[in-house]
Structure formats: structure tokens, C-alpha cells
Amino acid sequence: MLLCMESGKQYEVDLLSATQMLAYVRNNTPPVVVANCFRHSDLVHGTADPGVVADEETGKEQDGHYVCIMPADVPLGDYFAIDSDVAMAGTVTDSDIVAEVLGGEGESADEDASDADEHKRPTMTDAAHALVILEDICMLFSGSMRELSRLQKFCKTKNIKAKIIAIQKRLNDLEQKSEVLEKVNEELSEVHASVNNLEARNFSLQTRLDGLEDRSRQNNLLFYGFPDCRETWQETEAKLTSEINNVETCGPLTDSEIVQMVRPHDCIPENDDDDDDIGNEPPPRAADVAAGLALAQRFFVGEHNAEEALRHVYFLQNLLAAARFGKQKKMTDYFSSKLSRF
DSSP states (O other): OHHHHHHTOOOOOOHHHHHHHHHHHHHHSOHHHHHHHHHHTTOSOOTTOTTOOOOHHHHHHHHHHTTTTSOTTSOHHHHHTTTTTSOOOOOOOHHHHHHHHHTOSSOOTTSOHHHHHOOOOOOHHHHHHHHHHHHHHHHHHHHHHHHHHHHHHHHHHHHHHHHHHHHHHHHHHHHHHHHHHHHHHHHHHHHHHHHHHHHHHHHHHHHHHHHHHHHHHHHSOOOOSOOGGGSOHHHHHHHHHHHHHTSOOOOOOOHHHHHHHHOHHHHSOOOSSSSOOTTTSOOOOHHHHHHHHHHHHHHHHTSTTOHHHHHHHHHHHHHHHHHHHHHHHHHHHHHHHHHTTO
16 A cells, blocks of 8 residues: 555555455554554453453563563652543544434434434435436446447457458468469470370371381392302302393384383273273373372371371382282292202
């Protein structure tokens, strides 16, 4: 309390705190102090009262309590009676206490009980003043309720704003991730297109490699019946020259005969009945067929969904290569049989 008073703060004491403080003072107050207070208030028995029994030992003990306070030459009785001659206001009776509490002046204890119990009735001014106070209390209470409602709305609004900010942040993160996914999807589409182009290129290279391999097989002819280990190149050349010279010829050829032998289909006229008589025309050369198949292969390689057509082209190329290889083998066998006689 002293600290609050020094700092200028208000210190409030409730009923429980006041009771505790009174109990603390009562427990820590010496009995001599209480007796002295009662004696100064004339709340003591007289000396002639037979009920009072002097306790000499108690008096001696009490004298010992004041050894350090009083001088040695002052008796304890003189110390207690030092203020006996002081004028006091007098003894207060019960009637005086009741009159002071009720606020009445000049009332005596002999008045009627009805007059003593009669209370002062409030006037219209007191009632109006009480109504004004009640109105102020109601206005203060309603203002507090409005302030509390405003605070609740403010808290709710703040929470909603925080949630909206969090949702907006999550939406921004989701938008960024979706943009990344869109870029990845575009890159995957480009990769897919590149893979398709690489597959087509690989298929074209594989086709060309197969063609080159077929040509290498056609060029690597095997000749049987030539005992290379028993003769020299000069002897082989002499045998081939003599064999070729012994072949029967039909005499010198004219230019038209040479053209007909090289390109026989250009020399045979077409049938007049129809535009193209395939049955009467001579078969094309193997080189022309191979060139046509190569052109068809190059055409279908650049097209989409042309795997079936390319398989047919490869099949025809394999048949042509087999036919040409068969003819070359027959020619090789013929020369081998001729040369084996040597």
C-alpha cells in the first residue's frame, strides 16, 4: 500500500484482504498493547472490583518488557497513569452511537420505537439523480458491449484476411508449378517429335544399310573351279583369252542391233489396239527395276504410316537381288565349267 501511495497508483482492498490484514495485526499485537488500549478507553474493571485478582508475577513480567523503554527511576505505575489527568470527550452511550449512525440530532433514548425505526424517505430529486446514475451505467454498459462487438469483428476480419493471404500465397505457388508443368509438357512434345524424326532417320539409314549390304553380296561373287594356287595370273589370263576367242560370234553388229541389245524395249513398237500392251513388251532390265524400287523406297521413307509399303518395297528388292544373284551364279557356273576343262 505504501509503495502504491508513493507511486501515485490506486490500491484496492477487498473484504478478504481486509480480514486477512486484521487477523495479521491481531496475531502480531502483544497482549499488553491491547490491555493498554482497553484501559485508555475506560473499558477496565475498577480497583475495588472483587473479581479482579492481581497477578504479581504478571506485573513483574510486564515491568521487564519496559526496561529498555523507560528510565530506571520511573515506576511502571507512573508510566501507565501519565495520561490519567488528560481531559477526554466523555463516555459515549448507546443512544449517542445510534443517533450518530442514523444522523438524527437531539434524539434521546426515550423516544418511541416507531420513531427510531422510521427511515427517511427519498425525495423526487433523489429519485431523479438515481435515474441519471442508472442511465449513465446503462450507457457505459452498452458502449462496452459495442466496443466488445467491434473488437470481435476486428479479430474475425483479421483472421479472414490472414486466411485470404495464405490462400493467395498457395494459389501463387500452384500457378508457378503449373507454369513449370506446362513448360515441361511443351518440352516433352518437342522431345517426342525429335524422337519420331530420329526413328524415321534411323529407319532410313537402316534401309540404306540393307541396300548397301545387298549390293556387297551381289558384288562378292564366288567362282568355282579356278585352281588359283596351281597357276599364275599370266596363265589364267591366257586361258580366259583363248576361251573367249573360241566363242562363236555372229559377225559384226550394226548400230541398231547394238541399241536393241542394250535397250530392247525402245526398239519394239507398241500395239495399236491399246495404249500399253504389257504382255507383248519385253521385260525391263534388272538395273531399271532396282532404280525404280530405290526411288519408291526414298519416297515412302519420308512419308508417315508407310511401313507396310516399305515392307513390300524391301520384299521386291530382295526378290530382285536374288534373281540377279541367280543369273550371275549361272554365268559363273558356266565359265567355271568351261575353264575346268583346262
